[in-house]
Amino acid sequence: MRQLDIGSYVMGIDNFEEIKARLAKAIADNDDAEIVNLVGELKSALVYDVRGSLVEVLFHPQLDLPAKAALERDDLARKILDHPESTILLEEAEYALITGSLNAVSGLGRNDVRFIRQVLDAPQVEVEVTSQRRRDTCAEG
Amino acid sequence: MNHRDVMLRCAQVNAGYMRLPAGTVDGYQKLVALYQRIADQSVDCAQVWAADLPCPDHEPAVDAFWWGVVSWAEAFGVSISTDAGEWEAVFVRPHEQFAGYLRPRSRSETLDPVVGSPAETVMGLDVTWMALVVKLTIQFGLTQNVKDYRAMVQAHKLGQELRRPDNPARRAYLQSDLVFFRQLFSNFSFSQGTAANLDRWLQDLEEEMASV
DSSP states (O other), X not given: OEEEEOXXXXXXXXXXXXXXXXXXXXXXXXXXXXXXXHHHGGGGOEEEOHHHHHHHHHTOGGGOOOHHHHHHHHHHHHHHHHOOSSEEEEOHHHHHHHHHHHHHOXXXXXXXXXXXXXXXXXXXXXXXXXXXXXXXXXXXX | OOHHHHHHHHHHHHHTGGGSGGGGOTTOHHHHHHHHHHHHHHHHHHHHHHTTOOOOOOOHHHHHHHHHHHHHXXXXXXXXXXXXXXXXXXXXXHHHHHHHHHSOOOOXXXXXXXXXXXXXXXXXXXXXXXXXXXXXXXXHHXXXXXXXXXXHHHHHHHHHHHHSTXXXXXXXXHHHHHHHHHHHHTTSOOOHHHHHHHHHHHHHHHHHHHHO
């Protein structure tokens, strides 16, 4: 299985993590003036919507999807959009659908580089099969 | 009405707040837009809660808003010296239950009560509540609400204006709060004594505003 990071991230400012840490301190110190100064530093920040971008890639017009393929991809799109956590485990077939689409579309820009890396470098993880699932698999076999 | 229906009515009253004079004060368009977005999402969530369904997707700022309201509600009750047990049970707890539906957690922030004239209490608590909402928004999900940085800066600026007597923004917010409180409190089944105290307090607020 692949573990994919699907949480949105901030781009456009280099020191977002540092600002976040300073904001946490200002909140703990109840320093309203510092909070407003730091919030003002976020003016060039942009949010990259990873979930939305994955779905866009899956349904990109350049893929010229037939109806049945679009329906199949919609299951994966829903799984990604409805997933409450910022990381998701995908079956290899699901992951292949995403990477295949990503590699097939053109028009990506520098803003997409982190997203592309995140998808293509998603780590492979071993998942322990539960006894219930083992039983199901045996029953199916 | 059960407490979920009451909170749905509260969310609806809240969604009308920026149609009052507060929404027309110059220089706060981003703040007004954020408030309206939060209020609209709150109504959606309250409707789903009333139907006993899982909470729909919403922005962290919505959670911050309502957890801030819980702290505001506690401090308001102390500030106007209402019956503490009744206020907690009838007014604070339904707000806390709705906030807990939006984001399960424990009540942990407190606002200092503001003892003074009704206008001083209203404005003092408005200012500290707004500051708390900004802090909670940052804590709950800065990334999702980073686009609202201008609104958060405007909230700070508005807080400074609301502290100044004779400021037009303060007047607009007081007028709006008076209408808002009348609508808001009418949704709750207070005892006759508490309802009479609240009416008297609102009357005092109206008279104080008229005398300025």
